[in-house]
Amino acid sequence: MIIKKVFNNNAIVAKEADKHEFVVMGCGIGFKKSVGDVVDESLIEKTFILKQKDASEKFKLLLEHVPSEYVSLCYDIIEYAKNILNTKLNDYIYVTLTDHINNSIKLFDENINISNPLIWEIKKFYNKEFEVGVKALEFIEEELGRKLPEDEAANVALHLINAQLNSSSTNVENIASQTKKIQDILNIVKYTYGTTLDEKSISYERFVTHLRFFFQRLNKNTKNENEDDFLLKQVKEKYKEAYNCMLKVEKYLETELSDEEKLYLTVHIQRVTHR
Structure with missing residues (x-):
């Protein structure tokens, strides 16, 4: 070797x-x-x-800037998830979950807490994945000394759900409809900025993953009754062009988005157009 x-x-x-x-x-x-x-x-x-070449290359890219202890920790979480869920997970979970945990710890260290508006639905409909997420938070606290909020257990669960999307129970028509809408939103971003997006970048992968679950939340009409628009106001001021692009997306969807969704979309648009 x-x-x-x-x-x-x-x-x-x-x-x-x-x-x-x-x-x-x-x-x-x-x-x-x-x-x-x-x-x-x-x-x-x-x-x-990692048998998928693209996932392997992106994973190697992650290793350039993610602490090795985070990578090792996510490996343990994924192996634990495979055993508990008794299912195969897409290779991309090593990329997406590691990248997510790395960013979550950065936000935690900066005292920024972004809630997950789907947490109660995840607890109810994806109980096993959520319990794995709770266990992941225990791993993180034991290994890294950070006690992340419960919302992060839901975020971990979402990554695990996404890694199982090849399930035969998936509604093909919904996927087709969502795929078209995702492409339309990506086109809105590209035309607004007059640029192409790097489809091999981690930011692009993260944005597309977010959009997949974004439509699930829209279908459930999930809203947080205790919305706080403080962070949104900050983001609106700091990322004006991304915020205006997000408004175009909202107009295309013909629906009024919650402050959380506006915040998430604006931040993702900023990342995918500036990395």
């Missing part, structure tokens, strides 16, 4: 003869190592073999 890339002291890309590259993690496995060196297999703690 040969080293193909060193991310840091604890994470590398390795390759065996005539096999795909894969990410390997372990304490000190990359310490003072170079490309071409033989991997000390006694130090291997976790191995990420």
Whole structure:
């Protein structure tokens, strides 16, 4: 097993003869190592073999800026989820969940708490996934010393639900309709900014994932009765162009969005057009 890339002291890309590259993690496995060196297999703690090439490349990209302890923690959460849910999860869960947890911890450290308006529905209709989310918060508190709010358990659950979307019970007509609307919204963003969007970026992936669940919330007419527009006012002032683009999306949807949805959409539009 040969080293193909060193991310840091604890994470590398390795390759065996005539096999795909894969990410390997372990304490000190990359310490003072170079490309071409033989991997000390006694130090291997976790191995990420992502069969989907695109997911694999995005996962490697994440490792460039996400602390290795976060990546290792998300691996444990995903493995726990597979066992509890007794189901296969799309490889992208390693990208989306790791990226989400990384951003959630950043927001937590900045004392920013964005609620999840679907939390009660998730508890009711996706109880197993929500319980895995609760367990994930316990892992995070034990490993990183951050006690994230319960809304984050719902967010983790949403990523797990999304990773199971190949279910035969999925309504094909709804997916087709939502797919068209997602494309229309992406076009609104592209035409507003007069630019193309990087469809291989993590920001783009995160935006599309958000839109999938966005339509689920619209269908349920979910609203938070205790809305606080303080954050929305800040975002409106700071990201004026993104906010105006969001208003175009709202007009296209022919519905009045809640402050939370306006906030989420504005932030995602800002990210996907500026990364």
